[in-house]
Amino acid sequence: MANIANSRSSFIFLLCISGLVSGQIRYSIPEELEYGAFVGNIAEDLSLNVRALSGRNVRLVSDSRKQYIEVNLENGILFVNERIDREQLCRQSPSCSLSFQLALDNPLEMRRIAVEILDINDNAPSFSKEEYASGIIELIAPGTLLPLESAHDPDVGTNAISTYQISPNEHFGLRVQARNDGTKSVELLLEKPLDREHQSAFNLVLTAIDGGIPNMSATARIVITIMDANDNAPVFDHETIRTNVPENIREGTFVIKVNAVDLDEGTNAELTYSFSSHVSQNARKLFKLDPITGDIRVEGLLDFEESYIYELDVEAVDKGPYPMVGHAKVLIGLIDLNDNAPEIEVRSLFSAVPEDAQSGTMIATISVRDADSSENGQVQCEIDRDIPFQIQPSFKNNYKLVVSGDLDRETTPLYNITIMARDRGSPPLTTSKIVMVTVSDANDNVPRFTQSSYNVFVMENNSPGASIFAVTASDPDLDQNGELSYLMLGNNIKYTSASPYIMINLKSGAINTLLSFDYELLKTFQIIVQAQDAGSPPLSSTATVNVVILDQNDNAPIIASPIAWNSSSAVEILYHAFSPGYLITKVIATDADSGQNMRLTFQILEATDPSLFSLGRLSGEIRAARHFREHDSMIHRVIIHVRDNGQPSLSSTATIFISILRNVTEKPSVRSYQPRSPEQFPDLNAYLIIMFGSTSFIFFVIIIFLVVLKCKQNRNANYYLSTSSCCCIRWNSNDALNRRAIPKELLNYSGARQTLPISDTHQYTVCLTPESSKSDFLFLKPCEAPLPLNDLNVRGGSVRK
Incomplete structure (x- = not known):
């Protein structure tokens, strides 16, 4: 192990890039490199931008069950992913390499990479035994070769056994020869005649040395005993015997016969045949040698794909007291038959193929192999044609499965693709494999509402927080692509936002x-609701929701005229010389509600003299019912009851004091009501003149202001005039136009961080009713029609038609 460590430490790393030949890159690395060792810079060799590697989904596809080589996507460097033992990977093959494919997307590229595994001197030679004993006859002539058992070294090339050495002696030398399989055979060469009587035995040391740097060696003791007499070794008819058999030959079948001749006589010429120690254990299991006849028969199952030739070393040993050995080599070649069906291996690049995958997207690699040779090993691959996939050849026996048509998960979420591989043997053999391709969802469906527009009717004074409607949309996509969320995009409320x-x-x-809606402030508005899925990028659609507020009778009539001079009662003064039907005053009332809720009726609830006055039920006009009589009271108290037509109806009352003067210089008094004579009233002329003058001035100022405002609005806005409102004005000398504007207020509500200006302006136009021949007034509201939704300008939103 120390020698191995020294070998690794002293090994000079050699990286060679043989270049690109037909799209192939070659590297060379030594075996036994540690994890992470540098193999090559694939980004530099392919002239690729390192930043683009991860975007192009660079990956290695290998036929090996182990992933010995990997690529670093951050720098494009190929590195050792697992320790490589060349002897385990390729045994003693002269060449050893790892082949794999480099796949790149966008655009698709396939490069074949071969990494040659260089042998290092990590194995020392070894002998099967520490000592070998042999006997030779003394009559053996100089130049005779005595076969010795070779040492074994798993390394190859220069690291394999390069030579043998024998310990110094006078009689023996060595002859080393190369075998066909690249190993060395060693024989003991007799260089000087033997004399048993002078020396009956030799103890030699045989050393096997490999060619590594530094070299490694092994030794074995050779004990040679010098024997007498039997001086002829067996000799085979041929040193090398060749034959061929089909790979499907049955067990027990005769293959070939070996024959040797010994020139000696008697037992020295009786021969026994056997396999030499060079024959592998696997070959011994497949072939049997008859020790007497020399017949070689098949003992096991032969397979051309495992080994196409067997080399058997046969020995013939005589039965002399000091046996002599003859050697021959038998080469048995196998004839290939089409006995192997093609094999299919599929490596999927995607666990699921996205349904928006473009045509040409590679989803898997297909490798086919056939262990047979020649035409028996040539394979064609194909799939069904009625599916949106096809296979394309990349290089020999390798294909790529690509998308060839449009995919739609909502229609077909799963494909079972049958791959057929057929060789060109006779008869051909076929293999099929089913590949399951799952289509994953892509966000290709826009959410859809059940309607493009919704109309929602809500009664005013509703409870805050209550649900008034629910929009529904659907999305046939899966998971987050079909997960919808709703939000308001825009709204259409005059002057403000709907939020x-x-x-x-x-x-x-x-x-x-x-909030609770108020019909008098807000009658209708429009919002745009968006349904958006959670895909990437998200898809959305919109629907319009028109919210219409319905009126409730929640406003009591308001007495606008006559104006109470002491905050509780109004005063009207007239000369006693009036005639029946004379218009004394007109009670003007308004109701902020609409429709029947704003239709008002008037009646006299209480009067000092009910016979003196009459009241128009719809017009609110108080007129004289008869002539004034001398005994009539000079001051009359009239209580007017104004009621709307809602359910339930709401009402208000107004108290009017009517002072009757006998002459124009008389001073009426109505400070506290009590039926009394005219002379009891204080002088009121000055107050009346001031009051009427001020009222007239204010009235004309308001008229001028409203006319100017109306003209300006007609120029700057699109107002629609409701023809059903009968907005017209009739004038006569006794009638006046009253117009009251409720000023704008600021609406503050809890939970909002802004103050919203809400239009609280109600305009009432005095119109002459067609039913009155006495210039009755009828108040109709509103005189202007609500703006259509599509004409509204909304702050913070967009106008949509």
Whole structure:
């Protein structure tokens, strides 16, 4: 073992790249290298970018059961992955190499790499015995050769046994000859005549030396006894005998006969045949030599693929008192028959083939071999033609299985591919192998909603957090490619985002409200829901959800006119000379609700003199029902009840004091109501003049402001006027246009980090009702139709039609 260590330490590493010959790269390395030892730089030799190696999926495909060589994808260096024992791998073959394929993708390349395993002198020669004894007759002539048992050295080439040496003596020398198998045979050469009486025995030392650097050796003792008389050795008819037999020859069949002649007489001429010590144990099991007749017969099963020729050394030994030996060589060659079916080996590169694999993608390598020779060992390989795969030859007896058509996992998730290999023997032998190819899922299906658009109706004043709807989408892909999540992409709410109002469940698609809706603030909005899978890259689709808020009767009528001067009651003053039907005042009320919930009716709930006044049920006009009489009270208290048409209905009341003056200089007083005579009222003319003047001024300012605002809005926005609203105005000398605007407020809600401006502006247009011939007023809301969803401009979202 010390010699082996010295041999390894002193071995000069030789790397040779023989070059690229027909796409082949050759390297040479010594055996017994440790793990990680450098073999070659494949990136440099192929002029590849080291960074591109991992991207091109570089891999080694070897026929060996062990992966002796591996490639480092970070630097492109081939290294030893497992210790290589040349003697174990190739025995004593003159040449020994590892062949494998280097496969690269994008584009696909196949390079054949051969790594020659160089022998190192790691084995010392050895003899089967420490001592050999032999006897020779004294009459043997100088120049006679005495065969000696050769030493054994597993190494080859220069590391094998190169020579033998004999210990110094006067009579014997050595003759070393090369055999056909590359080994050395050694014979003891008699150089000087023997004289038994002078020396009856010789004790010699035979040394076998290999050619390694440093060399290694083994010794054996040779004991030669000098015998008398029998001075003729057996001689064979031929030194070398050749014959051929078919490999399927039966056991016991006669092969050949060997024959030798001994010129001596008697027992010195009686011969016995046997195999020499050079014949291997395997050959002894396959052939039997008759010791008397010299017949050689088949003893076991022969196989051309295991060995196509057998070399048998035969000895003929006479029966003299000092036996002499004759030698001959028998060469038995085997004739190959087509007795081996092809073998198929498939190495898959993918556990599953992605369904989006491009045509030409290599998914497996196929190796076929046939142990027979000549045409019996030539193999053709094919697969079915009605599948989206095909095989392409790469080099001798090697193919690649590639994708040749479109794959669709949703249609065919699994293929059973039958590979047929047929040799060219007569008759041909066929082998088949089924390869299971699984198609893995690719994210090639877009999620699909059950509808492209959904309409959702929600009653206002809903409970926050309640689910109002759920969108559903499906994706036929598998696992994460079919795992969907839902989110809101955009919305369509005037002036603001939908996110404070609603949220969508990421997994279920359920849409929940965050706030309670108010129809008077928000009537409808639109959101765009996206369903997105978890593939890479993800695929998505969208659907539109139109949310319509339904009105509830949640707003009581508001008395807009007449205006209460002491925060609780309104005052109207008129001259007593009025006639029946005279318009005293008009009760104007508004309701923020819509539809029937905003339709108002008026009635007198209480009056000082119910016979003096009448009230328009729909118009709210208070008119004189008759002429004023002298005994009538000068101050009248009228309580007006305003009720909407909702279910249940809501109502409001207004108290109006009507002061009747007998002349224009009279000063009315309504500070505290009690039926009294006109002279009890204080002077009110100054207050009335100021009040009417201020009211008129404010009224005209509001009219001018609204007209300017309306014109500006008509220029900058697309407003739609509802023809069903009958927005028209009739004027006469007794009527006035009242328009009330509720200012914008800021809506703050819990959980939000922003203050959202919400339009709280309600506009009411005074329109003359066609049913009134007395200039009745009817308030219709809204006078402008809601904007269509596709005309809305949404902050933070996109407009979609």
